[in-house]
Amino acid sequence: MALSPARKPAARHRASAAHEALAGPAPTGKPGREPYNHERWLIAKMMRVAGHPPVRFRLWNDDVVEPEGREARFTLWLMDPRALYALVANPNLAFRDLYISGQLVVEGDLAQLTETLCQSIRTARQRWPRWLGALWRTQSQRPGHVDGERASLDHHASPGSRFYELWLDQAAMQFTCAYYERPENSLEQAQLAKLEHICRKLRLKPGMSVVEAGCGWGGLSRYMARHYGARVYAYSRSREQTQYARAEARKQGLDHLITYVNDDYLNIHGHYDAFVSVGLLEQLGQNHYAQLSDLIKCCLNPRGLALLHSIGRNRPMAMNTWIEDRIFSGACPPSIGQFIEICEHNDFSVLDVENLRLHYAQTLGHWLERFDRHRETITAMYNEQVTRSWQLYLAGLIAGFRSGSLQLFQVVFSHSNNNDIPYSRQDLYVFPATPEGL
Amino acid sequence: MALSPARKPAARHRASAAHEALAGPAPTGKPGREPYNHERWLIAKMMRVAGHPPVRFRLWNDDVVEPEGREARFTLWLMDPRALYALVANPNLAFRDLYISGQLVVEGDLAQLTETLCQSIRTARQRWPRWLGALWRTQSQRPGHVDGERASLDHHASPGSRFYELWLDQAAMQFTCAYYERPENSLEQAQLAKLEHICRKLRLKPGMSVVEAGCGWGGLSRYMARHYGARVYAYSRSREQTQYARAEARKQGLDHLITYVNDDYLNIHGHYDAFVSVGLLEQLGQNHYAQLSDLIKCCLNPRGLALLHSIGRNRPMAMNTWIEDRIFSGACPPSIGQFIEICEHNDFSVLDVENLRLHYAQTLGHWLERFDRHRETITAMYNEQVTRSWQLYLAGLIAGFRSGSLQLFQVVFSHSNNNDIPYSRQDLYVFPATPEGL
Structure with missing residues (x-):
């Protein structure tokens, strides 16, 4: 389970007056009036403040405003003058x-555009006067709405498994970062390699008991x-x-080894040889x-290993760049330090931290590609807004x-007095983790 | 460079009155008077409070006090009644x-004894009444004497290279944790494998520039x-x-590639493709x-990687068990969280953390074995006290x-917007890091 796109931005963010004014009928696409000179000036000013990203604006009457002194790589079409005013008033929100x-x-x-804008604004904002930072602030109340996060776990699955089946991998239905042993691997190969990599990091052996907090569709x-003969809760x-996961386990003849529990992870009880959680922490x-x-x-048994896999950040910070704030409304990725606090809190010994940031970018690229391929089906299932919302989310x-503002950490740890820990990490890499013939 | 044994315990720790009373002539070894009943009672009581470690006491008159209800694995000879009183008054200090x-x-x-006592006391002290914790407290002023640490860097080498040559590896004169690809490897193999492992983690290539903070004897x-054609500062x-390192580089024909600077690491200037520091942080x-x-x-250049290798801890804590406090008087190992703060402070991206705790225990075992082999030479160079002090330090x-109260972390990180980072860690493990034919 990963993050999900913001659902109710209006409820979460107090939009500016200019932005509120936009809540009108959808644009008709008809050619509009001539743009005023001050509107062109506004665009040029906004682009300067954003660090001159290579973006061309096409206006409601098909007039074009080219970026200053560089080749445009992207075109933003503004269908309506009101869109321009909303954007200038607060691009973060609009x-x-x-x-x-x-x-x-x-x-x-779209993905390259968002990356380009992110990086451009990140550099440019260092030169912003304070009033501009205040005007274009994201206004999210991040630290406060934590209980909202937990409630959003239930919403998370609301688009239904059918929706995710369209664009997640066909091998294990993973909505978390894959592991590309070779950059050219397919999404299916990389998702199975991720599962294998995790099992190896936990040094699973037949008969071991594992508890998983937040199991998604149970992949x-x-x-x-199947591959390690583990008993999994x-x-x-x-x-x-849970229903999906149970049906799949039955179908695959694995239900004698797996107990799916439809309950909060906080109600986990018993003792296990391994603890694993993939994509829960950021929520x-x-x-x-x-x-x-x-x-x-x-x-966790005295000789057990635990693994947490989560989106994270390099340092604690409010969600303050436009793309993150407007997209991440349901999540709160920990900084690596906050991640480590989970270990320090109980004197756990951190054994291994791996950062798979670029693997997540590639996973998302594969998802977005498939999503685009099923664009029409998804729009028919929901509507154009939902489709665009997800596309922008993935991008x-x-x-x-x-751009390095998000990281993907896998952290392995054990009780501090456990000397039955892996001597080195060589065994993780002896055989390829990617299955053959897929 | 690792830690060094406490040099002037009396100056650092306010010993108890009973302990001060000990400062007399060395014991003669003559059989002494009969022990009193209350002295036997004191020993039994002390052992109960310490969690019944499998330790037998042999007294000054050769009387023996066996541990209650278990086989003794170690014998502590008390040569003098005053030794008993000092020990009971505060084992931490005495x-x-x-x-x-x-x-x-x-x-x-000796190593097994110290480990056994550590673990026994760690468990037992949870049941201690507060007054006992206060009585047997270590009394070190750890957070305060940080500037003393830096001064101690100079003392560090004071026993002279000849002393360390006797018991460190003959391959690279490393006074830091080795890396045992196979537990049966020799100290020389493991120290060279450590150097190789670090070079791989930094993804060194010919012509790259590296700066090393705290280079010891330059191994x-x-x-x-030699192996990567790097230009090293x-x-x-x-x-x-520094003199030793320069002479070795000249002898090995490497002086055109290496510049040894006899200066504080804080005076490092310039830009480099890699930053490395092994065994500096804990000091x-x-x-x-x-x-x-x-x-x-x-x-660090925009696409560079940095590696810090240091003794660490699972969580921030005062040095409070007897062996650590009395032995570590020159060091301040960071918790993993404090380690990570170095990265968070400048938005560095943590790429890889490896914990080599058990490798350090094995390295120390090899050092102690060699030290014991050269015991007489060392005693002749210095005196019996220095020899015993180092033995106890290593043990x-x-x-x-x-016992898991110390860890060894290798942390690799980069600037946050560097996308030229290693895609995975597979390449670290493709070929053995241990040199053949050693």
Whole structure:
């Protein structure tokens, strides 16, 4: 389970007056009036402030404003003068809503555009006067809405498994970062390699017991049961995902090895040889970390290993760039330091940290490609807004991972007095983790 | 460079009155008076409070006090009744000084004894009443004497290279944790494998420039120059080590590639493709971490990688068990969280953390074995006290690493917007890091 796109931006963010004014009928696409000179000036000014990204504007009457002193790589179509005013008033708040409503249309690679804008603004904002930072602030109340996060876990599955089946991998239905042993590997290969890599990091052996917090559609637990003969207890709060996972385990003859529990991970009890959680942490608030740490302390056998896999950041920071804030409304990725606090809290010994940031960018690229391929089906299932919202979400995440504002950490740890730890990491790399013939 | 044994315990620790009373002539070894009943009672009581370690006491008149309800694995000889009173008054403070002065003699494996005592006391102290914790407190003023640490860097080399040549590896004169690809490898193999492992983690290529903060006798820099054709700038504050390193580089025909600078690492300037520091961090205080981070930020090229290798801990804590406090008087190993703060401070991206705790225990085992082999030579060079002090130091470190109260972290990181980072860690493990035919 990864993050999901912001659902109710209006409820979450107090939009500016100019932005509110946009809440009108969808644009008709008719050629509009001539743009005023001050509107061209506004665009030029905005681009200067954003660090001159290679972006061309096409206006409602098909007039074009080229970027200053460089070749344009992307075109932003503004369908309506009101879109321009909303964008200038606060690009942080307006971009996503304009894109989703169709008042702003992107020509060019959406993921590359978001990455380019991210990097350009990140550099440029260092020179912004304070008033501009305040005007274009994202206004999210990030640290406060942590309990909202936990509630959003249930919403998470709301598009239904059918939706995700269209564009996630066909091998294990993974909505988390894959592991590309070779950059040319397919999404299916990389997702199975991720599962294998995790099993190896946990040094699984037949008969071991594993508990998984937040199991999604159960792909990891089935892999552990099928390939390692592990007995897995997998917790998910989503009823639909649990049902899906149980049906798959039955179908694959693995139900004698796996117990899917439709419950909060906090209700995990018993003792296990391994604890694993993939894609849960970024959805919890930091105020749940101590509880999670205590839970692992209780349920991990003295010689057991634990693995946490989560989106993270290089340092604690508010979600403050336009793409992240407007896209990540349901998540709170920990900084690596906050991640480590989970270990320090109970004197766990950190054995291994790996950062798979570029793998997540590639995973998202594969997802976006498939999503685009099923664009029409998805629009028919929902509507154009949902489709555009997800596209922008995936593209925005790519930008986050490529620009280094998001990281993907896998952390392995054990009780501090456990000397039965792996002597080195060589054994992780003896054989390819990617399955043959896929 | 690793830690060094406490040099002036009396100056650092306010010993208890009972302990001060010990400062008399060395024991004569003559059989003494009969022990009183209350002295036997004191020993039994002390052993109960320490969690019943499998330790037998042999008293000054050759009487023996066996441990309650278990087989003894070690014998502690008390040569003098005063040794008993000092030990009971505060084992934390007395053990080391009694051992070094010869008033307490150990029969059995010294490293195993210290590990056993560490673990026994760690468990037992949870049940101690507060007054006992206060009475047996270590009384060190750890966070305060950070500037003392930096001064101690100079003392560090004071026993002279000849002393270390006797018991460090013959291959690269490394006074830091080795890397045992196979547990049966020799110290020489493991130290060269460590150097190779570090070069691989930094993805060194011919012509790259590397700066090393705290280079010791220059073993790593020579390895980088010889095997990777790197241009290395290596800083050490020790004049003797710098002279040694320069002479070795000349002898090995590597002086055109290496510049040894006899200066503080804080005076590093210029820009480099890699930053490396092995065994420096544990000798700095935390109040130097931000400075170190800023230095790396300045001197690391945009696509460069940095590696820090240091003794660490699972969580921030005062040095509070007897062996650590009395032995580590010159060091301040960071917790993994404090380690990570160096990265967070400048938005560095943590790419890889590896914990080599058990490798350090094995390295120390090899050092202690060689040290014991040269015991007589060393005693002739210095005196019996110095020899015993180093033996206890090495044994105590083994106990620290084996019991999990000390860790060895290698952390690799880069600037946050560097996308030229290694895609995976597979390439670290393609060929053995251990040289053949050694």
